[in-house]
Amino acid sequence: MPKPLEATNDFVVKFANTNGSGSASANELFARAILRMGVPIAVRNIFPSNIQGLPTWYEVRVSGEGWIGRRGGVDFVVAMNGQTWDKDVKELEPGGYLLYDSTKPMPQSKFRPDINVIGVPLTEMANSRYDIPRDRQLLKNMIYIGAVGALLGMDHEEMVKLVGEQYAGKDRLIKPNVEALGLGRDYVLEHLKGKCGLSVKRSDKVGDRIFVAGNDAAALGAVYGGATVAAWYPITPSTSVAEAFAAHCKRLRVDPETKKNLYAIIQSEDELSAIGSVIGASWNGARAFTATSGPGISLMQEFLGLAYSAEIPAVIFDIQRGGPSTGMPTRTQQSDLTLCAYSSHGDTKHVMIFPQDPHEAFEFGALSFDLADRLQTPIFVMLDLDIGMNDWLVKPFKWDDAKAYDRGKLVSYEELEAGKEFWRYMDVDGDAICYRTIPGVHPTKGAYFTRGSSRNKYAKYSEEGSDYVENMTRLLRKFETAKKYVPGPVIRQAKQPTRHGVIYFGSTSAAMDEGLDALEKQGIHIDTLRVRAFPFADSVIDFINAHDQVFVVEQNRDAQMRALLVNEGAIDPARFISILHYDGTPITARFITKEIAERLKAFGKPARTKVAS
Amino acid sequence: MTYLAKPKFRHPSLEKNERGFTRRDYEGSISTLCAGCGHDSISAAIIQACFELNIEPHRIAKMSGIGCSSKTPDYFLGQSHGFNSVHGRMPSVLTGANLANKNLIYLGVSGDGDSASIGLGQFVHCVRRGVNMTYITENNGVYGLTKGQFSATADRGSKSKAGGTNTDSPIDLVSMALLAGATFVGRSFSGDKPQLVPLIKAALSHNGPAFIDVISPCVAFNNHAGSTKSFDFVRDHNDAVNRLDFFEGRAEIVTDYEPGTVQDVEQHDGSIIRLHKIADSYDPTNKVATMNYLATHHEKGEVVTGLLYLDPNPKDMHQLLRTVDVPLNRLGVKELCPGAKALDTINDEYR
Numbered sequence: 001m002p003k004p005l006e007a008t009n010d011f012v013v014k015f016a017n018t019n020g021s022g023s024a025s026a027n028e029l030f031a032r033a034i035l036r037m038g039v040p041i042a043v044r045n046i047f048p049s050n051i052q053g054l055p056t057w058y059e060v061r062v063s064g065e066g067w068i069g070r071r072g073g074v075d076f077v078v079a080m081n082g083q084t085w086d087k088d089v090k091e092l093e094p095g096g097y098l099l100y101d102s103t104k105p106m107p108q109s110k111f112r113p114d115i116n117v118i119g120v121p122l123t124e125m126a127n128s129r130y131d132i133p134r135d136r137q138l139l140k141n142m143i144y145i146g147a148v149g150a151l152l153g154m155d156h157e158e159m160v161k162l163v164g165e166q167y168a169g170k171d172r173l174i175k176p177n178v179e180a181l182g183l184g185r186d187y188v189l190e191h192l193k194g195k196c197g198l199s200v201k202r203s204d205k206v207g208d209r210i211f212v213a214g215n216d217a218a219a220l221g222a223v224y225g226g227a228t229v230a231a232w233y234p235i236t237p238s239t240s241v242a243e244a245f246a247a248h249c250k251r252l253r254v255d256p257e258t259k260k261n262l263y264a265i266i267q268s269e270d271e272l273s274a275i276g277s278v279i280g281a282s283w284n285g286a287r288a289f290t291a292t293s294g295p296g297i298s299l300m301q302e303f304l305g306l307a308y309s310a311e312i313p314a315v316i317f318d319i320q321r322g323g324p325s326t327g328m329p330t331r332t333q334q335s336d337l338t339l340c341a342y343s344s345h346g347d348t349k350h351v352m353i354f355p356q357d358p359h360e361a362f363e364f365g366a367l368s369f370d371l372a373d374r375l376q377t378p379i380f381v382m383l384d385l386d387i388g389m390n391d392w393l394v395k396p397f398k399w400d401d402a403k404a405y406d407r408g409k410l411v412s413y414e415e416l417e418a419g420k421e422f423w424r425y426m427d428v429d430g431d432a433i434c435y436r437t438i439p440g441v442h443p444t445k446g447a448y449f450t451r452g453s454s455r456n457k458y459a460k461y462s463e464e465g466s467d468y469v470e471n472m473t474r475l476l477r478k479f480e481t482a483k484k485y486v487p488g489p490v491i492r493q494a495k496q497p498t499r500h501g502v503i504y505f506g507s508t509s510a511a512m513d514e515g516l517d518a519l520e521k522q523g524i525h526i527d528t529l530r531v532r533a534f535p536f537a538d539s540v541i542d543f544i545n546a547h548d549q550v551f552v553v554e555q556n557r558d559a560q561m562r563a564l565l566v567n568e569g570a571i572d573p574a575r576f577i578s579i580l581h582y583d584g585t586p587i588t589a590r591f592i593t594k595e596i597a598e599r600l601k602a603f604g605k606p607a608r609t610k611v612a613s
Numbered sequence: 614m615t616y617l618a619k620p621k622f623r624h625p626s627l628e629k630n631e632r633g634f635t636r637r638d639y640e641g642s643i644s645t646l647c648a649g650c651g652h653d654s655i656s657a658a659i660i661q662a663c664f665e666l667n668i669e670p671h672r673i674a675k676m677s678g679i680g681c682s683s684k685t686p687d688y689f690l691g692q693s694h695g696f697n698s699v700h701g702r703m704p705s706v707l708t709g710a711n712l713a714n715k716n717l718i719y720l721g722v723s724g725d726g727d728s729a730s731i732g733l734g735q736f737v738h739c740v741r742r743g744v745n746m747t748y749i750t751e752n753n754g755v756y757g758l759t760k761g762q763f764s765a766t767a768d769r770g771s772k773s774k775a776g777g778t779n780t781d782s783p784i785d786l787v788s789m790a791l792l793a794g795a796t797f798v799g800r801s802f803s804g805d806k807p808q809l810v811p812l813i814k815a816a817l818s819h820n821g822p823a824f825i826d827v828i829s830p831c832v833a834f835n836n837h838a839g840s841t842k843s844f845d846f847v848r849d850h851n852d853a854v855n856r857l858d859f860f861e862g863r864a865e866i867v868t869d870y871e872p873g874t875v876q877d878v879e880q881h882d883g884s885i886i887r888l889h890k891i892a893d894s895y896d897p898t899n900k901v902a903t904m905n906y907l908a909t910h911h912e913k914g915e916v917v918t919g920l921l922y923l924d925p926n927p928k929d930m931h932q933l934l935r936t937v938d939v940p941l942n943r944l945g946v947k948e949l950c951p952g953a954k955a956l957d958t959i960n961d962e963y964r
């Protein structure tokens with residue numbers, strides 16, 4: 001028997017439940033209580049595509065150091081689901097803890113000799129205290145939370161306070177929930193004292209950070225960014241973007257006097273219609289967006305080509321999930337990169353931005369509308385289920401009131417009236433972005449005809465090869481111009497000079513930060529670059545060229561980011577080493593650390609070799 | 614093909630409307646459709662209707678899908694913004710445009726392939742959302758632009774030019790529109806301008822989803838014997854339930870008809886549609902009776918035309934969504950952005 005694990009503010013607890021059992025709110029309360037104790041956490045919800053009865057897990061990473069990615073491995077499992085018992089037991093670290101419902105005896109063979117088993121007769125406790133079956137089920141969850149809290153030496157009062165907040169307005173629910181928490185705690189204090197070497201100790205490491213999900217943040221970004229029209233079709237994991245937008249608008253976008261709405265939301269009949277309405281609204285001068293996931297983007301292809309070609313702004317939040325086809329609807333991936341980058345038939349390239357967490361989901365969510373107006377083209381905000389649907393502990397949202405919206409090159413009534421010349425597809429400024437007018441702008445000037453078929457710079461129908469080529473090359477130049485406006489990469493130099501670099505993006509960042517720290521502790525130094533947008537800034541290509549070998553870490557099978565880098569940077573594919581994680585769970589720090597360390601070892605080159613100068 | 618600018622000389626005698634526009638001001642580029650195509654007559658009727666309604670051209674946004682019919686917005690209202698979108702998806706684009714600015718007049722032009730085949734779903738959903746628009750299908754029973762295949766409105770048993778027979782049952786867009794909740798539904802014939810022009814005028818003045826199915830023969834692919842969308846067939850089987858005059862609110866109405874033969878319907882904006890009854894006891898404000906009438910007469914192989922249904926007090930999408938009076942596309946950072954202080958409060962709620 002290995003030594004029981006001992007750690008303070010640095011361990012992973014995993015709750016194994018079935019969905020529909022009401023465990024989610026209890027588990028979340030546990031997590032929030034740790035936050036209230038000033039200790040940073042990272043939570044991951046792993047749930048099925050189903051409403052009731054299938055396995056679901058809730059992982060709480062407790063990290064005094066403030067790592068907000070997944071670490072990998074589990075130190076304490078609360079095994080409430082018989083279906084996944086074996087898997088849950090297997091996953092536990094040696095010396096880890098297993099809490100289970102000991103109402104019915106479990107055969108010894110169901111445990112592992114190298115773990116610590118903690119039995120609490122949860123069902124018995126709930127049944128003897130409560131009469132109504134639904135109460136028994138729901139309050140059993142609170143009993144185990146009370147027990148786990150006590151085992152970890154948590155401040156019971158923080159949990160009690162949170163119950164009060166959670167049920168504010170439904171006050172009659174407070175008492176039984178608080179009581180159930182107490183039942184769990186008392187059982188531990190009486191029978192299991194000193195059984196657990198893991199503990200949560202009050203700290204001040206949370207600071208002013210906020211705990212929020214990326215979809216909620218992105219929707220708030222859309223409110224701040226001035227979106228007035230949203231058209232969407234329900235699909236996991238993007239639905240909560242639209243729902244959060246509606247909730248934020250209800251609060252922040254209703255005219256106080258007339259009680260009328262400063263926004264319009266359409267639940268479209270499908271994704272084709274959703275993007276069609278976004279394009280129609282943007283064409284007509286409103287800021288509009290849709291939120292969807294891979295299958296939705298697949299359906300939108302033809303329209304995305306129209307928006308690219310006719311140069312119409314549009315914002316698409318793509319909350320990526322496991323594909324292809326229905327794939328893994330409730331699991332995370334970064335596997336829509338090539339789909340979005342080259343959406344539609346014909347030659348196209350689309351702008352993508354990659355928030356790394358909910359903080360950036362808000363920031364980029366707002367920014368995307370400026371980019372769409374400035375560049376007159378679709379902007380993909382590439383989120384994923386991990387960022388979108390999990391609460392993350394991140395820096396608070398920031399907004400600068402001095403900032404005006406960038407509506408791009410719009411010709412106003414006054415300018416037309418003053419005789420300003422206007423041709424819709426004429427590159428007047430040399431940056432390949434042309435001027436546009438909003439329908440109805442002026443009684444006699446500024447009207448033009450928008451079409452997906454080829455046209456000349458006066459917006460007139462043309463099948464002339466030279467007109468077509470002129471336009472298509474201008475669109476390429478416009479893509480170059482986009483580099484100036486999109487968020488640049490974040491580059492970090494290792495403490496020691498190195499020939500190795502690593503490129504990553506999006507939700508991988510959190511685990512990456514921790515992985516790099518771990519590698520550094522092993523003496524492995526790597527320069528890093530976080531991609532924040534496509535098209536790639538020149539500095540991305542420079543970074544690759546400055547290193548012998550560049551790891552590209554991504555959460556898909558086909559190394560899609562690498563493919564984009566090879567393609568757009570005309571780079572020798574041999575320079576890249578792909579680290580791929582695509583089982584649908586969020587990538588972990590341990591996975592990254594192990595993969596990079598092993599690959600470097602396989603090269604047979606000491607990673608610490610200094611570059612000859 | 615290169616673009617040919619239309620010579621814009623103005624004949625001094627060109628009549629002006631109340632706003633000072635001539636018919637020319639409502640025209641567009643030169644049509645590239647086949648000579649004799651029904652669609653060109655519809656464009657002419659649209660021009661006439663807008664001229665007579667004194668609409669300022671820039672107050673109209675014209676939208677279409679793909680097809681010969683969908684090309685036509687280029688050939689009328691050259692001073693209006695236009696959007697030739699993708700095949701079958703104009704309704705969603707129009708819906709979005711309408712959301713952005715409730716104050717423009719939205720004119721959707723489509724074909725039977727565009728609206729009844731590839732775009733049937735969008736057509737129905739757009740109507741059921743109550744989008745304030747005039748939606749015209751230029752219905753020839755075939756895909757003109759792809760050279761004469763049957764569309765979903767082709768009648769069972771009708772013959773194609775190439776000699777095939779259509780075996781599928783037809784979709785009647787008028788019935789679809791009624792079922793989906795259109796509050797103005799009409800049908801007409803591209804060859805019947807006196808009926809079509811007032812119908813378009815009334816539709817443009819209607820404050821809700823107005824749909825007009827216009828039978829518009831394709832002279833290249835569907836105007837032969839055996840077709841049920843040819844000029845001859847429609848002339849022979851036209852069952853007009855009424856003819857109409859359209860009066861704007863302020864116009865003085867002179868009654869010179871026998872009592873019982875006319876029915877005046879006042880629309881939301883005060884405009885009046887005067888119906889000259891042809892079919893006995895046809896009441897276009899009775900939806901169920903309308904559906905019955907349509908079904909019965911379709912069985913007989915007749916093409917029922919006229920103003921078929923009207924709800925004079927419709928609710929449009931913006932009323933249903935309770936949007937502010939100012940068009941959404943006019944709102945700026947001041948109205949839309951809650952600002953840094955509100956964000957502090959929001960941040961606190963996430964702690």
Ligand SMILES: Cc1ncc(C[n+]2csc(CCOP(=O)(O)OP(=O)(O)O)c2C)c(N)n1
Nearest residue numbers: 680681682700724725726727755756757758
């Ligand atoms: C996605 C897609 N599929 C097919 C086509 C080819 N296409 C162009 S027009 C058309 C049919 C148009 O028929 P209709 O709407 O009746 O217009 P008409 O030409 O008869 O006026 C088709 C199938 C297309 N443009 N886009």
Ligand code: SF4
Nearest residue numbers: 647650681757831832
């Ligand atoms: S093919 Fe038919 S629908 Fe098309 S322009 Fe010619 S006549 Fe009109």
Ligand SMILES: [Mg+2]
Nearest residue numbers: 724725753755
């Ligand atoms: Mg047709």
